[in-house]
Amino acid sequence: MLSQPKSFCSSENSHFETNKPIRVAVVGAGCTGLRIALLFKKLNENGMVQRPVEVVIFEKRSEVGGFLQTRKNSSGLLVESGAQGVLSSRTIFLRALEDIGLQPKDVITPPTQKQHATRYVIAPSGRIAPLSANPFSLWKNRLLSPLQILRLIAELFRSRQNTPPNPDENLYDFFKRHFGRACAENFLLPFATGIWGGGAQKLLARHAFPRLSQIDVAHGSLLRFAFFSFIAKLLKKQTVESSLRYSWPRGLLSFPNGMQTLIEKMSDKLKESASLITIRVNSPVQKIELDTAGKLIINEKEDDSFDSIFWTTSPWSTPNLVFANKDAELEWKNLQNTPTHHLIVVNVSGQRDPATRDGFGVLARRESSGLLGVLFVHSIYPQHVPANLFSYRILLAGDRNPEMISWSDESLKTYCLQQLKTLDLLTNHESVSEIEIVRWPRAIGIADHEHDARMNSLWRLEAHFPELRFAGIYKKGVGVADALLSAEEAFEAWLSVPRPNR
Ligand SMILES: Cc1cc2nc3c(=O)[nH]c(=O)nc-3n(C[C@H](O)[C@H](O)[C@H](O)COP(=O)(O)OP(=O)(O)OC[C@H]3O[C@@H](n4cnc5c(N)ncnc54)[C@H](O)[C@@H]3O)c2cc1C
Numbered sequence: 001m002l003s004q005p006k007s008f009c010s011s012e013n014s015h016f017e018t019n020k021p022i023r024v025a026v027v028g029a030g031c032t033g034l035r036i037a038l039l040f041k042k043l044n045e046n047g048m049v050q051r052p053v054e055v056v057i058f059e060k061r062s063e064v065g066g067f068l069q070t071r072k073n074s075s076g077l078l079v080e081s082g083a084q085g086v087l088s089s090r091t092i093f094l095r096a097l098e099d100i101g102l103q104p105k106d107v108i109t110p111p112t113q114k115q116h117a118t119r120y121v122i123a124p125s126g127r128i129a130p131l132s133a134n135p136f137s138l139w140k141n142r143l144l145s146p147l148q149i150l151r152l153i154a155e156l157f158r159s160r161q162n163t164p165p166n167p168d169e170n171l172y173d174f175f176k177r178h179f180g181r182a183c184a185e186n187f188l189l190p191f192a193t194g195i196w197g198g199g200a201q202k203l204l205a206r207h208a209f210p211r212l213s214q215i216d217v218a219h220g221s222l223l224r225f226a227f228f229s230f231i232a233k234l235l236k237k238q239t240v241e242s243s244l245r246y247s248w249p250r251g252l253l254s255f256p257n258g259m260q261t262l263i264e265k266m267s268d269k270l271k272e273s274a275s276l277i278t279i280r281v282n283s284p285v286q287k288i289e290l291d292t293a294g295k296l297i298i299n300e301k302e303d304d305s306f307d308s309i310f311w312t313t314s315p316w317s318t319p320n321l322v323f324a325n326k327d328a329e330l331e332w333k334n335l336q337n338t339p340t341h342h343l344i345v346v347n348v349s350g351q352r353d354p355a356t357r358d359g360f361g362v363l364a365r366r367e368s369s370g371l372l373g374v375l376f377v378h379s380i381y382p383q384h385v386p387a388n389l390f391s392y393r394i395l396l397a398g399d400r401n402p403e404m405i406s407w408s409d410e411s412l413k414t415y416c417l418q419q420l421k422t423l424d425l426l427t428n429h430e431s432v433s434e435i436e437i438v439r440w441p442r443a444i445g446i447a448d449h450e451h452d453a454r455m456n457s458l459w460r461l462e463a464h465f466p467e468l469r470f471a472g473i474y475k476k477g478v479g480v481a482d483a484l485l486s487a488e489e490a491f492e493a494w495l496s497v498p499r500p501n502r
Contacts, residue, residue: 021054021276022499025298025306027285028313029059030066031480032472034266035096035487036310041273042099043495055277056306058298060284064267066313067443068480070258073434077377077391078258078384079347081438083480084375084393085252085259090481092488094248100265109251110360110380118359121190128362128423131187143186151180156227160220165213167206168449174205174213178222190363193372196478197341197398199446207447207476256383262480289324290465307499308467310490314474316340316442328464331457338454338474340442342405343372344396346416349389350432352378356390357425370401371419390431392420398444409437445474469494 024040026033040053063069067082086093088109097107110116121143123129129141138144144152155178169177175188184200192200196208206213212222219225255261270277288309289297298304315321315335323329361375377384377391385391394416397404404412413435420426458470471490473483 019051021052022049022308023306024053024055025285025296025304025309026055026057027309027311028066028317028472029057029064029279029281030312030472030483031068031262031266032312032483032487033057033059033066033310034064034263034270035484036312036471036491037270037277038096038099038266039488039491041270041277044273044276052276056304057277057279058283058285059279059281062281064279064281065260065263067440068259068263070260071436073347073349073436075349075389075434076386077349077389078381079349079391079436080259080377080393081345082440083259084377084380085254086480088248088250088253090479091243092485093253093481094244094246096484097262098245100269102265104246104248106255106261107249107253108256108381108383109249109253111382112251115358116360116379120359120362121186122362122364122368122423124365126422128425130359131363144182148180148182152183153223155179155221156223158221158224160218161216165206165217167204169205170201170448171203171205171208172200174209174216175200178216185366190365190373193368193398193400194361194363194395196444196446197343197372197395197400199339199341199399199448202339202446202448204447204449204451207451210476252380254381254384258384259480285318285321287322287324288465288468289322294467296465296467306467308469308494309465310469310471310494312472312487314338314442314445314472316445316474323461323464325464328461331461331464334457335454335474337450339446339448341398341444341446342402343398343440343443344404344412345438345440346394346396346412347377347391347434347436348394348416348420348426348432349385349391349434352388352390353427353431355424355427361393362423362425364400368400370396370404370415372396372398372400374420374423374425392425394419405439405441412437444478447476 026036037055037057040055043049044052069081071079071081073079088094119131120128121131123141123143125142129143130137132138135149138149139146158178171192172184172188175184189200192198192203196203215222215225267279270279285298287299291297291305295305295307296309298306315332316338319336321332323332357376358379359376360380361373363373364371372395375393377393378389396412416435417426417429417432455475462468469490471486473486475486476482477485
């Protein structure tokens with residue numbers, strides 16, 4: 001929510017009575033960068049500043065959107081290159097939708113019937129098994145033995161620890177401590193591969209799931225907390241989240257024309273302020289320096305002199321960024337050491353065949369040779385896939401097989417078709433008509449035990465350049481909602497600084 005910075009808006013402050021705009025640069029036109037620009041648009045329109053804010057967005061590619069790209073293929077189905085949807089439990093996402101004029105009628109959610117909602121995991125047998133809360137099914141599919149089921153249930157009786165938590169505990173150990181090793185192996189590891197491309201044994205629990213870490217410290221048992229929260233929710237009357245205008249559907253949200261709608265609507269909204277907000281594509285930022293007047297200069301161009309810069313893309317997207325300041329360049333180098341995962345998205349589509357499966361998708365266990373998961377797009381978003389077709393979205397690489405990023409298209413195709421056959425999701429290759437491949441090198445950063453030290457590098461960079469601000473998914477959280485949250489936090493921090501000399 002926008003808060004009103006008193007010193008910044010005070011009409012008593014004569015410095016703000018000139019109409020010369022404040023100039024802000026945003027580096028990166030993904031959803032983080034576009035959201036920051038929209039927040040400035042709102043600030044200008046609300047009359048919360050005496051001087052207008054002019055925003056220039058620099059995008060190195062020829063199009064905006066970053067990871068959010070949707071394409072219609074020649075069979076007429078929509079293929080997502082990056083995000084497939086965002087959970088509606090993230091209010092920050094819904095608020096961003098409302099801000100660009102979107103309503104519940106503009107979004108789609110997966111069908112709720114069990115047939116479409118079932119998640120599968122590759123069981124030790126190598127076959128896919130449904131993930132279910134039914135202990136008999138877990139046992140039958142050799143996912144958990146009766147003893148391991150009892151170990152899971154025992155978590156309900158876990159008491160609060162008297163010793164302080166280990167700040168370096170990784171996600172895998174956190175789950176193992178709560179639910180036992182088998183649960184960590186069969187559920188947590190596959191789940192983590194679906195979100196971060198793996199890395200559960202490196203990722204810090206407090207970064208990956210900050211809320212769960214808080215519950216662990218405050219209550220001990222996660223299951224008990226979930227149970228009582230559920231009962232409390234049932235007893236309370238359901239109300240629309242107070243900061244929202246509409247009541248939104250539950251589940252994974254997307255749009256009839258795919259996730260790119262978010263980018264298109266954000267860009268359209270920005271065009272309403274064309275005199276103050278511009279997007280420059282094909283404009284990589286390669287150098288940032290501070291001039292003697294305290295302005296930040298981009299790429300040594302006199303006209304590109306800014307009061308503030310928001311950096312919204314991962315530091316490793318521009319490893320050779322020049323700061324004309326040795327200390328700053330060392331800090332930037334430190335950020336390059338972030339462990340990252342490459343992701344490859346392969347969309348396999350064709351005529352539905354007897355093996356085509358409905359459901360949500362398949363998660364892969366540790367033994368997988370490269371497969372991170374498969375989403376059944378035809379079942380999750382039937383609106384995106386013509387009725388006679390199937391569309392499997394296969395995620396590859398991550399920590400399972402980083403080398404895959406340099407595999408040829410042919411090798412990737414062969415591997416995916418083999419995997420679909422092994423998992424009984426495809427009967428014959430003849431039914432496949434199109435295979436699309438998108439590679440995202442170093443897509444996801446992993447917040448390991450060095451993460452705090454790397455974040456210190458960001459703070460030291462901000463100390464060298466007080467008006468250089470950082471937002472984006474390399475700080476905390478990797479999803480679209482995290483990106484939007486980081487945008488709001490960076491914007492709020494900008495607002496909170498009084499600017500008496502501007
Ligand atoms: C395969 C995949 C699947 C995903 N699935 C989901 C999902 O289902 N749900 C979900 O919530 N999230 C998902 N995500 C994550 C989600 O896509 C990201 O959280 C979100 O898109 C990040 O947006 P961003 O603006 O922070 O960064 P980006 O989208 O990376 O945008 C950064 C922009 O900066 C530009 N840029 C880089 N360097 C420079 C430079 N030097 N100068 C100028 N411009 C520059 C880039 O070209 C890019 O356009 C997925 C990601 C991937 C890769």
